[in-house]
Amino acid sequence: MTRLITSPNIDGADDVYQWLIDLHAGRSEAESLKINSRLILLLLNHIGDRAAIREAIALAGQPMSPPRGPDVCEPAQHRRSGEL
Amino acid sequence: MPRRPAPAAAVEYLPIVVVGGGPVGLTLALDLARRGRRVTVLNKLDFIAAGSKAICFSKRTLDIWDRLGVGECMVERGVVWNLGKVFWGSDTQPIYQFDLLPVKDQKMPAFINLQQYRAEEVLVEALMKCDGVDLRWGHEVTGVVLRADRVRLRVSTGGSAYEIEAEWLVACDGSRSSIRQALGLAFEGREFEDRFLIADVRMTTARAAERWFWFDPPFNPGQSALMHKQPDDLWRLDFQLGRDDRTACIDPGKVEPLIRGLLGQGVPFTPEWYSLYTFQCRRMARFMHGRVIFAGDSAHLVSPFGARGCNGGVADADNLAWKLDLVMSEAAPVSLLESYDHEAIVTADENIRHSTRSTDFLTPKSPVSRAFRDAVLELAREHTFARPFVNSGRLSTAVSYPNSPLNTPDELDDVWIGGLVPGSPPLDAPLGGRWLLEQLGERFVVLARDWQGALPAGVELVEWNANQGEGDVLSKRWDLAPGSAYLLRPDQYVAARWRAPTTESITTALQRAKGLSA
Numbered sequence: 001m002t003r004l005i006t007s008p009n010i011d012g013a014d015d016v017y018q019w020l021i022d023l024h025a026g027r028s029e030a031e032s033l034k035i036n037s038r039l040i041l042l043l044l045n046h047i048g049d050r051a052a053i054r055e056a057i058a059l060a061g062q063p064m065s066p067p068r069g070p071d072v073c074e075p076a077q078h079r080r081s082g083e084l
Numbered sequence: 085m086p087r088r089p090a091p092a093a094a095v096e097y098l099p100i101v102v103v104g105g106g107p108v109g110l111t112l113a114l115d116l117a118r119r120g121r122r123v124t125v126l127n128k129l130d131f132i133a134a135g136s137k138a139i140c141f142s143k144r145t146l147d148i149w150d151r152l153g154v155g156e157c158m159v160e161r162g163v164v165w166n167l168g169k170v171f172w173g174s175d176t177q178p179i180y181q182f183d184l185l186p187v188k189d190q191k192m193p194a195f196i197n198l199q200q201y202r203a204e205e206v207l208v209e210a211l212m213k214c215d216g217v218d219l220r221w222g223h224e225v226t227g228v229v230l231r232a233d234r235v236r237l238r239v240s241t242g243g244s245a246y247e248i249e250a251e252w253l254v255a256c257d258g259s260r261s262s263i264r265q266a267l268g269l270a271f272e273g274r275e276f277e278d279r280f281l282i283a284d285v286r287m288t289t290a291r292a293a294e295r296w297f298w299f300d301p302p303f304n305p306g307q308s309a310l311m312h313k314q315p316d317d318l319w320r321l322d323f324q325l326g327r328d329d330r331t332a333c334i335d336p337g338k339v340e341p342l343i344r345g346l347l348g349q350g351v352p353f354t355p356e357w358y359s360l361y362t363f364q365c366r367r368m369a370r371f372m373h374g375r376v377i378f379a380g381d382s383a384h385l386v387s388p389f390g391a392r393g394c395n396g397g398v399a400d401a402d403n404l405a406w407k408l409d410l411v412m413s414e415a416a417p418v419s420l421l422e423s424y425d426h427e428a429i430v431t432a433d434e435n436i437r438h439s440t441r442s443t444d445f446l447t448p449k450s451p452v453s454r455a456f457r458d459a460v461l462e463l464a465r466e467h468t469f470a471r472p473f474v475n476s477g478r479l480s481t482a483v484s485y486p487n488s489p490l491n492t493p494d495e496l497d498d499v500w501i502g503g504l505v506p507g508s509p510p511l512d513a514p515l516g517g518r519w520l521l522e523q524l525g526e527r528f529v530v531l532a533r534d535w536q537g538a539l540p541a542g543v544e545l546v547e548w549n550a551n552q553g554e555g556d557v558l559s560k561r562w563d564l565a566p567g568s569a570y571l572l573r574p575d576q577y578v579a580a581r582w583r584a585p586t587t588e589s590i591t592t593a594l595q596r597a598k599g600l601s602a
Contacts, residue, residue: 037459045469
């Protein structure tokens with residue numbers, strides 16, 4: 001049984017997204033890496049559900065399907081250039 | 085040690101040969117000798133080598149040694165400790181500390197520190213008092229041939245050579261096992277690149293007997309350090325040197341600033357021993373190869389963080405001795421030894437897993453890995469939730485064998501609230517003015533409350549009842565409700581348990597624990 005919520009579960013998605021972007025504004029990549037690490041650890045502990053965390057880790061590590069171009073029937077090599 | 089000359093006969097026939105006179109080989113020899121077995125120990129060196137080897141002996145090892153009559157002596161000669169502290173940066177307050185013996189009311193402490201050579205001396209002293217023990221110092225195995233039900237060994241000593249034909253050979257000859265190499269057996273695993281420096285120094289100080297570990301201390305920036313108290317005013321200091329310093333050497337000009345940085349500038353000390361090391365995590369695919377059995381570092385190798393090397397090896401000896409004894413007395417089939425392969429590999433894998441995880445935390449292998457590690461340390465100072473993530477070495481504890489073929493699963497109708505599931509190591513508690521583990525001894529035992537029936541032959545009864553004036557520590561720990569019983573193996577592991585035991589169910593479980601039935 002899946003424990004991980006993958007449907008919308010948080011209000012004000014744009015605000016939350018902006019908090020994330022603001023968190024990293026003006027930081028070096030190394031600083032951001034550490035901040036993200038702290039954030040992940042804080043959230044993992046808050047979630048506290050090993051099964052859900054494992055699913056999230058597995059899902060995050062899976063290859064995501066590439067974004068689709070305007071015509072899904074287009075050959076792959078053309079689609080890649082069309083993304084630009 | 086007096087060197088025993090080569091025997092006069094061309095081929096000597098011996099029941100059990102143990103190769104290697106380290107703590108694992110000596111523990112095994114002592115266990116077998118106490119069971120009445122004739123044991124021959126061959127050791128390449130003709131002296132007990134001093135120097136920096138194992139120092140931390142775990143509660144489980146002490147429980148095993150106590151069963152063998154040397155536990156109290158080890159504790160007397162060692163430095164007892166239960167507490168570990170973790171420091172980060174220049175903070176003088178630990179970011180985290182842990183008690184390694186959270187369950188009190190047990191005979192043995194969480195750990196003692198004792199130089200390996202001093203532990204070996206205690207074991208040798210005990211072996212000298214046993215009948216049927218032949219310790220041969222300065223005898224080196226130079227050839228091994230496997231036969232169907234024998235092992236042929238070529239041994240050289242003092243310029244002469246002789247041959248042994250042994251029924252069983254146990255290779256306790258360390259990480260560079262000559263027996264393993266002679267048989268061409270693989271030893272697969274990982275090698276870690278970081279270099280470490282051990283400095284054993286003598287000094288007089290009032291510092292506490294605790295395990296102190298530093299991440300990124302000012303005296304060793306970007307690296308780690310570890311400090312342990314040993315007997316005789318000896319202190320073990322361990323400094324991570326990193327991966328880049330390929331030219332690192334034991335140069336006093338480099339070592340002493342590290343030591344002074346850790347101890348404080350004005351503290352006088354005398355160097356005792358400096359050595360550099362790297363480490364590996366490796367394991368053989370199988371520990372049983374016909375009549376040759378591998379135990380300890382010859383079979384599995386871990387990093388030193390967590391004290392899992394020597395303690396893991398002593399666990400092998402503990403697991404093997406009673407099985408080999410039963411097989412040799414024909415009270416159990418040779419296939420019982422397959423359970424050694426299963427259980428010792430479970431132990432080795434758990435030790436390798438913990439040791440590898442600790443190593444990855446101590447020596448992060450990528451920028452992301454380092455970022456997580458540093459984030460854990462940064463958070464741990466203020467926020468308790470992060471402290472369990474701090475991994476400075478998960479210290480050795482007894483390993484369970486939940487899927488051992490020797491276990492009898494709980495009856496479906498029996499309800500247990502805690503207690504010890506089959507395959508668990510024993511848990512000590514006060515019993516009758518003494519300790520439970522002292523009374524479990526080294527044979528099959530039924531630990532029962534209000535047992536009425538007859539026990540199968542070869543099984544002894546240890547009873548707990550509510551009138552012993554010690555509270556109910558034992559009955560709570562073991563969930564020993566009235567009428568319940570446990571069957572314990574000669575290494576004190578739990579083989580089976582029942583709410584309503586019968587002679588028949590105990591007999592069946594006993595057969596299974598001896599490998600006599602599936």
